[in-house]
Amino acid sequence: MAPIKIAIAGTGGIARVHIEALRTLSDQAAVVAVTDIDTARARAFGTEHRIAASYDTLDELLTQARPDLVHVCTPPGSHGSLALTCLAAGSSVLAEKPPALSLAEVDATARAQGEGGPWFATVFQHRFGSGARRLKRMITEGAVGRPLLALCHTTWFRGQEYFDVPWRGRWDTEGGGPTMGHGIHQMDLLTYLLGDWAEVSAVVRRQARQMQTEDLSLAHVTFASGAVASVVNSVLSPREESYLRFDFEKATVELTHLYGYRDENWKITPAPGLEAEIRPVWEAGEFGVASGHAAQFAAVLAALRERQPPPVTAEEALRSMRLVAAIYASAFLGRSVTPGDLGPQSPFYARMNGDGAPLDQLTVAAR
Ligand SMILES: NC(=O)c1ccc[n+]([C@@H]2O[C@H](COP(=O)([O-])OP(=O)(O)OC[C@H]3O[C@@H](n4cnc5c(N)ncnc54)[C@H](O)[C@@H]3O)[C@@H](O)[C@H]2O)c1
Incomplete structure (x- = not known):
């Protein structure tokens, strides 16, 4: 082929x-x-990686190269408009996270898809390691019982210089701070495994960095299944970690890593007396695939060959984006929110910061 x-x-x-x-x-x-848009950079990249053609504009690229798929690797502010241009030209899109700046933009790209393609997909590479797929299967098959409690903690560190890059740390170009830019990876894995959320209560703060958005957020999330989760997103944490913990009726499953995981980053602890039931199921599952772009790209290419929507689909990405939007909405409104609070009439549908962040939420703490 x-x-x-x-x-x-x-x-x-x-x-x-x-x-x-x-x-x-x-x-x-x-x-x-x-x-x-930096044409010299595109040419140098093309030469370095022996790519046949480098174009000064996306329009020229689309009409002349006619790609099946465009990987959108620009800053978040342009994902939505570039995706719409590609879809209108008949090319599918794989956009880096976050899929776009707002729920409205992701909805617009979802609507611009065709039934048999072109499609819009987002890079959320942590769904594609064997550990996540093994756990997903065990949940689906009921092997670990009901999910009861989860922890989803993205405690990373980014110094002030990281936010000196012009598009970072601003609502209009990045759409948020670590909730939108960093923790979204872990929150996407959380929703992939636990499904729809029903209610979110959150606070966001700007504790230490000079920027427009939050530098940390804390939320508690109730899922439609009844499971509850604690979600933390921070770029202020010198000992960095990405930590997910799931307490099911029959086992605790933990994932501890930083920017990507392998099988050894996963740990299962069966409930007392269930070792002989749970361990063999865990060990009979899929192994050997690290999370990362290559694992997701393999799944994307397989879907395109089958003429199916590639993962992570617009619909699935929207669910993760709605969780991000719910954290901001809850924090800024000072109350818990449900999915019904984020419809097209909501200011948080159009912009992650809604009508604007209240100052008391986003005041740099006294130093
Ligand atoms: N999946 C991950 O683990 C992961 C990790 C890092 C970054 N990202 C995401 O990747 C995206 C890019 O981040 P980066 O660190 O590579 O940024 P970057 O600033 O290093 O590179 C972005 C490039 O896009 C170009 N560009 C900007 N606007 C453009 C436009 N309208 N048309 C064409 N080119 C344009 C810039 O000139 C630049 O060369 C962001 O959305 C970021 O969140 C994802």
Whole structure:
């Protein structure tokens, strides 16, 4: 079968991760073209990675290279508009996280998809390691019982210089702070495993960094299943960690890593007396796949070959984005929120900061 034709829009930091991951899939996909508003950067990237064509604009790229799939690797502010341009030209899109700046933008890209394609997908690479897939299967098959409690803690560290990059830490270009930009990875895995959420109560703070958005958030989330979760998103934590813990009726499952995991980052602790029931099921599951872009790209290419919507679909990405929006809405409104609070009439549908962040939520703490 002919390789899937891929183009990359935005040839900065994460585009390098994309090209490395795609190299491992070169029997299935060929990167045929790149573009960047920094045209010299696009050309240098193209030369370095032996890509046939570099275009000064996305429009030229789409009409001349006619890619099957465009990897959108630009800052978040342009994901929505670039995706709409690609979809209108008939090319599917795989956008870096976050899928766009607002629920409204993700909804618009979802509506621009065709029934048989083109499609809009988002990079949430932590769904695709074997550990996540093994646990998902055990949950679906009822092997671990009902989920009761979860912890979803993204405690990372970013110094002030990280936010000196012009698009970071601003509502209009990044759509939020660590809730939108960092913890969204872990929250996406949380919703992938536990499903729809029903209620969110949150606070956000700007404790230490000079920027427009929050630098930490805390939430408690109730899921439709009745499970409850504690969610923490921080860029102020010198001992960095990504930690997810799930207490099911029959076992505790933990994932401890930082920016990507392998099988050894997962740990299962069966409930007393259930070792002989649970351990063999866990050990009979899928192993050997690290989380990361290559694992997701393999799944995306497989879906496109089957003419199916590639993961993570617009609908699934919207669920994670709604959780992010709910954290901001709850914090800024000072009350718990439900999915009904985030419909098209809500200011939090149009912008992650709604009508604007109240100052008492986002005042740099006294130093
Ligand atoms: N999945 C992950 O683990 C992960 C990790 C890091 C970054 N990201 C995401 O990747 C995206 C890009 O981040 P980055 O660190 O590579 O940024 P970056 O600033 O290093 O690179 C972005 C590139 O896009 C170009 N660009 C900007 N606007 C453009 C436009 N309208 N058209 C074409 N090119 C344009 C810039 O010139 C730059 O070369 C962000 O959404 C970020 O959140 C994801």
